[in-house]
Each structure stands twice: as structure tokens, then as C-alpha cells.
Amino acid sequence: MAKEKKLFAEYNNLYKDIGKDELEACMNFAEEYKTFLDISKTEREFVKNAIEAAEDIGFKDISKKKSLKAGDKVYQSIKDKGLVLAVVGKRPLTDGFNILGAHVDSPRLDLKPNPIYEDTEAVYFKTHYYGGIKKYQWTTIPLAIHGVIYTTDGVKHEITVGEKEDDPIFYITDLLPHLGNEQMKKTANEFIPGEDLNVVIGGMPLKAKGKENEKEPYKAFILKYLNDNYGICEKDFVTGELEIVPAAKARDVGFDRAFIAGYGHDDRVCAYPALMATFAQEKPNKTCICMLTDKEEIGSYANSGAQSVLYENFLMEILAKTGDGSVDILKFRKVIAASKMLSTDVSNAYDPKYSSVSDPKNSAYMSHGLKLEKYVGARGKSGTNEATGDFVAEITGIFEKNSIPWQTGELGKVDAGGGGTISAYMAKFGMSVIDAGVPVWSMHAPYEMISKIDLYYTYLAYKAFIENI
Ligand code: MN
Ligand code: MN
Numbered sequence: 247m248a249k250e251k252k253l254f255a256e257y258n259n260l261y262k263d264i265g266k267d268e269l270e271a272c273m274n275f276a277e278e279y280k281t282f283l284d285i286s287k288t289e290r291e292f293v294k295n296a297i298e299a300a301e302d303i304g305f306k307d308i309s310k311k312k313s314l315k316a317g318d319k320v321y322q323s324i325k326d327k328g329l330v331l332a333v334v335g336k337r338p339l340t341d342g343f344n345i346l347g348a349h350v351d352s353p354r355l356d357l358k359p360n361p362i363y364e365d366t367e368a369v370y371f372k373t374h375y376y377g378g379i380k381k382y383q384w385t386t387i388p389l390a391i392h393g394v395i396y397t398t399d400g401v402k403h404e405i406t407v408g409e410k411e412d413d414p415i416f417y418i419t420d421l422l423p424h425l426g427n428e429q430m431k432k433t434a435n436e437f438i439p440g441e442d443l444n445v446v447i448g449g450m451p452l453k454a455k456g457k458e459n460e461k462e463p464y465k466a467f468i469l470k471y472l473n474d475n476y477g478i479c480e481k482d483f484v485t486g487e488l489e490i491v492p493a494a495k496a497r498d499v500g501f502d503r504a505f506i507a508g509y510g511h512d513d514r515v516c517a518y519p520a521l522m523a524t525f526a527q528e529k530p531n532k533t534c535i536c537m538l539t540d541k542e543e544i545g546s547y548a549n550s551g552a553q554s555v556l557y558e559n560f561l562m563e564i565l566a567k568t569g570d571g572s573v574d575i576l577k578f579r580k581v582i583a584a585s586k587m588l589s590t591d592v593s594n595a596y597d598p599k600y601s602s603v604s605d606p607k608n609s610a611y612m613s614h615g616l617k618l619e620k621y622v623g624a625r626g627k628s629g630t631n632e633a634t635g636d637f638v639a640e641i642t643g644i645f646e647k648n649s650i651p652w653q654t655g656e657l658g659k660v661d662a663g664g665g666g667t668i669s670a671y672m673a674k675f676g677m678s679v680i681d682a683g684v685p686v687w688s689m690h691a692p693y694e695m696i697s698k699i700d701l702y703y704t705y706l707a708y709k710a711f712i713e714n715i
Contacts, residue, residue, distance in 0.1 A: 257653040259613045260699045261504065272702035276506060279518050279701060280496040283508050287409075287491045288392045289327045289540045289550075292350040292514060296329055296521055296538060297321065303525060305331060308560065314567040317529040322560045327351075327540040327550040330560045331524055335533040339565055340577075342584030342677070344712040345535040346524065347552070347668055348517035348591060349542030352510035353377030353690050355384060355443055355490035357393075361483055362447075364465035369448040371416070373490055374440070377543030378690050381438040385420040387692055389445060393488035395478055403476045408493040415493045416445045445490055492692040504613065504697060511694040513542065516590035516683040519705035526709055533564065534712045542591070542668055552668035558582075558675075583676030586637070586715045589669035590708060592696075593617050593657050595685030605659040610685040613697040615651040616704045618642070619681040622657055624664020631669040633680035640715065641680060648710040651703055652682075682707065 286292035308320040314334050321331040355373035390408025408415045429437050451463035460466040496508030524536035541551030566573045596609035610617035623630030669679045684704050687695040
């Protein structure tokens with residue numbers, strides 16, 4: 247007898263019915279994710295670690311391969327800040343690629359090109375925030391610095407300070423409540439202005455012989471320290487890609503350890519399972535692609551963002567190298583148009599403390615699994631991709647067949663706000679795209695929260711998608 251169809255839609259908490267073995271698999275997956283998250287706090291670090299892990303299981307830089315056949319695994323670094331990987335499938339590329347696309351940049355504070363200054367015997371870095379943040383959340387928390395800086399001889403100097411137990415951290419001050427009367431009258435958007443996000447980096451004067459009368463002795467101390475330890479001078483900061491991020495490590499939340507708090511879940515909590523689902527492929531039917539893009543938080547621009555042709559070039563190179571080495575542009579356009587993609591980006595989870603911004607009937611809930619979002623955008627669906635009904639049916643059909651739980655919803659209620667992902671930039675190629683990712687609490691905060699069971703089933707969902715679509 248055919249399975250009885252459920253008349254009412256039901257979306258359940260997945261911890262309710264999970265078996266012992268599966269719960270163990272879920273908890274183990276979460277441990278591996280936390281480890282990867284802790285060493286991947288910037289887009290550069292995520293890409294570097296992803297390449298290392300990929301090479302360990304046989305992925306090769308595509309430039310080193312003359313031709314490609316089914317089962318070949320290749321990747322291309324996109325300016326060291328984005329990454330695209332492929333596992334070549336058995337079917338002809340005219341059937342299209344199966345694509346998972348996430349982003350690996352997260353909101354943070356970047357150093358200004360001329361960042362160092364001294365004021366009243368303390369030394370600071372000036373910053374310019376990157377992405378949508380609530381500025382007040384970045385004061386009085388332990389901060390680390392991660393990134394690279396170049397000297398004019400072209401040498402790259404890597405700097406990571408604030409992560410080891412005995413490292414110093416960095417710090418943005420806030421006003422004591424005793425004197426906060428005027429500050430507290432301001433709106434949350436105003437009381438910590440962007441220009442006040444200055445990070446304390448030192449407070450000792452340079453006492454070296456002959457330098458006692460240095461005009462800015464405290465700044466001189468820091469400049470000397472940086473030169474001694476990294477070989478850099480003040481002017482080199484113009485080359486810097488230095489990011490101030492929370493110094494905290496990812497931690498379990500709750501007595502039952504149901505959740506994980508961490509920096510940069512958006513969007514590494516989707517990038518990681520997308521990468522793992524790709525790593526699980528040996529000789530798939532269709533060619534599987536994993537895109538890990540940069541600059542999503544500021545509009546997917548620059549040569550490493552999803553709008554860059556470098557991602558497209560990689561797909562073109564696969565087409566060329568699985569064929570006779572040449573590319574017919576019309577054929578390529580048709581291959582991309584036949585492709586199918588999950589835009590694997592996070593969305594908000596319904597938060598009962600802030601229920602007024604959500605429509606409870608059209609919200610994703612923590613621990614209810616992957617959130618499928620037909621469209622994102624803001625105010626009248628402005629600026630969004632929208633998945634077609636038949637594509638949604640194809641996806642939900644695959645999930646049903648593979649017993650993958652999913653839920654759906656919008657990012658907040660109508661006119662409450664909104665957001666975007668990379669899906670619109672990919673849909674312009676004609677491919678079918680839908681947003682599908684892990685629901686998050688406190689999205690874009692320095693320390694965000696997700697549910698372990700959502701992460702686990704999202705991994706299984708991504709895997710089912712690339713293996714079955
Ligand atoms: Mn995102
Ligand atoms: Mn975001």
C-alpha cells in the first residue's frame with residue numbers, strides 16, 4: 247500500500263526522534279566542525295585549511311592537470327581568499343554541474359590602511375568594520391588579530407596573535423555606566439560610532455638609548471616590536487589584510503550540549519558541511535562543484551567574490567579539460583544553465599525573545615534541520631533570486647526519498663528587514679538555485695549560535711543533493 251500522505255505540514259525538533267547511533271554521529275561531526283572553525287577564523291585561513299584537507303585526499307590544483315576524467319578531483323584557489331573544488335562525474339557535462347556554494351568571509355573589523363596612533367600614553371589600531379555588525383557588541387570582549395602584511399620586497403608576513411593560551415589579546419574600551427548617562431540616551435546604532443572602534447594594542451614607552459625623546463614613545467615601542475618580530479614598518483600597513491576577530495574558541499552551549507556558540511558560523515557552518523559532502527564523493531554521476539566564496543558580507547564584489555569571473559573560469563577549464571581542450575562559449579553557457587545549485591548560506595532561526603520580527607508560520611526553528619528559502623531579499627522581495635516551484639519540488643523530493651528533514655521560512659516577517667546571499671549572482675547564468683542553510687541565533691554577532699543537529703542534517707542534505715539531483 248502506498249504511504250499515506252500527511253495532510254498537515256509538520257516540522258519537528260529533530261532531537262526528539264534521533265536514534266543513539268545517529269546522535270553520536272551528529273556529536274562527532276560537531277566536534278570536527280568546531281576544530282575546523284577554531285583554526286579558520288578568516289577567509290584566508292579557511293581556504294588554506296580546506297586546500298590542505300583536500301590535498302590529503304587526492305585533490306590536485308587544476309593547473310597541474312592536462313586533462314580530466316571521471317573521478318578526478320581538482321581545485322583552484324581564488325586569490326587565496328576563495329576556493330572552488332570539483333569531483334569530475336561520469337555523465338557528460340551537458341547534464342550540468344551540481345553545485346554547493348557557500349561563503350567563507352565573516353563580519354569583523356579590518357585595520358585601516360594607516361591604523362596605528364598614540365593617544366594619552368596608549369597605542370591603538372584604527373579599524374573599519376566589515377559587513378553588517380552591531381558595533382557595540384565588539385567592545386570589551388577579547389579580540390585577536392589574524393592576517394597578512396607585505397613588505398615592498400614582496401615578502402608575505404603572517405600575523406596571528408590572541409589565539410594561544412599565553413598570547414596577549416586586544417581590546418576595545420567602553421564607557422563605565424557611572425558616566426554613561428549621555429551615552430545611554432543614544433540609540434544602539436549611535437552609541438559606539440564606527441570611528442570609535444579603536445583597538446588597544448599597547449601602553450609602554452620606548453626607552454632605547456637615544457630614543458628617549460621620541461615624539462610618540464608609546465607608538466615607537468609598538469613600531470619597534472612589530473619591526474623586530476615581523477620585519478614590518480608603519481608604511482607597510484597599507485598592504486595589510488589584517489582582521490580583528492573575537493579571540494574566543496567555539497564552545498558547546500547548554501548542559502545537554504545541544505548547541506555551539508562560535509565566531510563566524512555565518513557562513514562556515516554551511517561551508518564546512520558543503521566541503522565535507524564534496525570530499526565524500528569518489529566517482530559521482532554528475533560533476534560536483536563546491537564554491538567557497540569571499541566578500542559575500544559586502545556584496546560579493548572584488549576578484550575573490552562570487553561575482554568574479556574566476557569561479558566561472560574554473561568551470562570553463564573543467565569543460566575544456568574533460569573535452570579536447572577547447573571551449574565553445576555557447577556550449578559552456580548551456581552547461582552552466584543546465585546546472586543546479588544549493589546556495590548554502592545561513593539564515594535566521596526564530597528567537598522567542600525577538601518574536602516580533604518574525605512570522606512564526608514562516609520561520610525556521612533551531613534543531614528543526616536545514617532551512618530551505620525560496621527567496622531572500624527585503625521589502626517586497628527586492629534584490630533576490632527566487633527558486634521556481636518545479637526546482638523546489640525536485641529538491642524536496644530528493645530529501646523525502648533520502649529521509650532528510652528540512653524546514654522552510656523567510657528571513658523575518660514582511661517589511662521587518664531582509665538580506666541577500668550569492669544565489670542571485672549564480673542564477674543569472676540560468677542555473678536553478680535555491681538558498682539552503684543552517685538556522686542561526688544572534689547572526690552577525692561576534693559569537694553566534696547554531697544547533698548541532700541542524701549542522702549534521704545539513705551535511706546529509708548537501709550530500710543527498712549532489713549525489714541525486
Ligand atoms: Mn551568509
Ligand atoms: Mn552574513
